[in-house]
Amino acid sequence: MNGTVFDSTASALELIGVSKVHPGPVAALRSVSVTIGTGEFTAIVGPSGSGKSTMLAIAGTLERPTSGSVRVAGLVVDGLPDRALSGVRAGRIGFVFQQFFLIPTLTALDNVATGLLYRGVPAAQRRRAAADALAEVGLSGRAGHRPAELSGGECQRVAIARALAGRPAVILADEPTGSLDSAASAGILTLLAELNSRGATILVVTHNPEIAGAASRVIRLRDGRIKQDSEAS
């Protein structure tokens, strides 16, 4: 860890008094403070418009809060220039989205390898890491298939492998089962729990009560505030 500003002993993610006010002014988040420890499997639940997605975007440095402070693996990201935030995302955060966002012309393996593209890792090394990540989500046999040849559940597994490939401090998942049928959803749920048991830190935004049930911690948001935290600190 020499030469980096990340602190491996720190919490994976910290939001301190984070507010987000959209012009209007409509408050999407109101003074939210939450600490996600390394190794946690946390679900954020709440009705539409409660600020879940805004919270995920701010935690993932895709959006800046109006006020408050965010730390990723110990690094205070407030006020960092865009290029440094990109570096934080490339090195410390893995994203999983409801729509998978796989690149249709690339094979599953190359899609996963794209997760390491912006780290400056040589292609051969990216593919090796991608093969490992694909094995972890149980899709080694599908490495050469393109997204169109994969089921929805398999596509989401590829996307999870892509987030996993860089061994991020935290995986942020936005409605990962939102586009899947119940059987595929259950498979993804099992996978997330498994990855968590092997040490991955996971923060999921979801409507799915089963995912919420599988998580070790559930945070309920309402009107931009934390209404309930099963592990209130």
Add this chain to the structure above:
Amino acid sequence: MSGVVTGRAEGRAGGRAALPVSRLRAADIWPLALLGLVSRPARAALSAVGVALGIATMVAVLGVASSSQAQLVAQIDALGTNLLTVAPGQSFGGQTVTLPPSAPAMVARVGPVIGAAAIGDVNAQVYRNDRISPANTNAITVYSADAGLLRTLQGQLARGRFLNAATARYPAVVLGADAAAALGIDRTGVQVWLGNRWFGVVGIMRRLPLAPELDRTALIGDPVAQRLLHATAAPVQIYVRANPASIAAVAAVLPATADPAAPQNVSVADPITALTARADASVAFQEQFLALGAVALLVGGIGIANVMVIAVLERRGEIGLRRALGARRLHVAVQFAGEATLLAGCGGVAGAVLGGFTTTVYAAARHWDAVVPVPVLLAAAGVALLVGAVAGLYPALRAARLVPAEALRL
């Protein structure tokens, strides 16, 4: 956690540790740029057509010009640069004057002159036969000619023979290449209606590069012109072949030699100069085609920019994803600018091949050697890449400016 990419040192936490940076390897840029083209090959091909046509036009125009110039140089080398023409000019008062009938003989006597041959005015028209309306002259001029004319011009016959001492006395005619074509005659032994008499065609000339003005003429012998058609024997033009080393000196003495009484009425010209001027004129003509190619390139560039703007709109999700994976704005911009450049580059290569092919076909049709200069091909590739880079700039900036959270619809 190994493999953390470190960058420039910037004191933030701890004072000396480096902020995280995202890096895109140079080796990854072109595969990335290719991705968009591969995903929509038909669209890519169609949008590259404009640039391909522009480049093809430019390469073909320059290739044809180079081939033509190479041909001209070879032609001049083959014909020699030692030909002069002597013609009556205009008198001081502006009236047309004539050369004395003795002028050809006088000119031939100048030391360095190797050969001289004259053509003389004949007041007659030539027709395919006696049933043709007199108004239908086909713009063919009838001249009397010396037997040595063809040799002096280093001209060649397509058919038959040139006039000689014998045929010059009888109603025999040699036709220029264009005159023969206009009359519809492609062989000797037929008769044409010339000056209200039948003349037998004894020869048909090939085109005369040094005297294109003779391509649309009918040449008859001096004696027959004077005897049957009442020609005056006044030369209208004398072709002079001289020792190349003394060509300037010969040109200087020709006026006084041809018409000692009125040397100021004699005009001496150098057909090689005319030939070179013609080449220059054809280059000027080519500039218009080059401009046309430039317009095609411009339109092609706009087409690529247009397609890329659409691609950016369609691929918002991919752009958002890449930003989430750690791509900087610059990386996104480079990807789309690279894609546009690659697109135009492919168009440029296709255009260069097409232009080279066009040049080859055109040159082959004219029996030239095809010449496509390598600098032209390199310039074509450079221009195509430049067009692509410029066309890709705006779409690239639009892609880079997308807000990641909005692009991902988070």
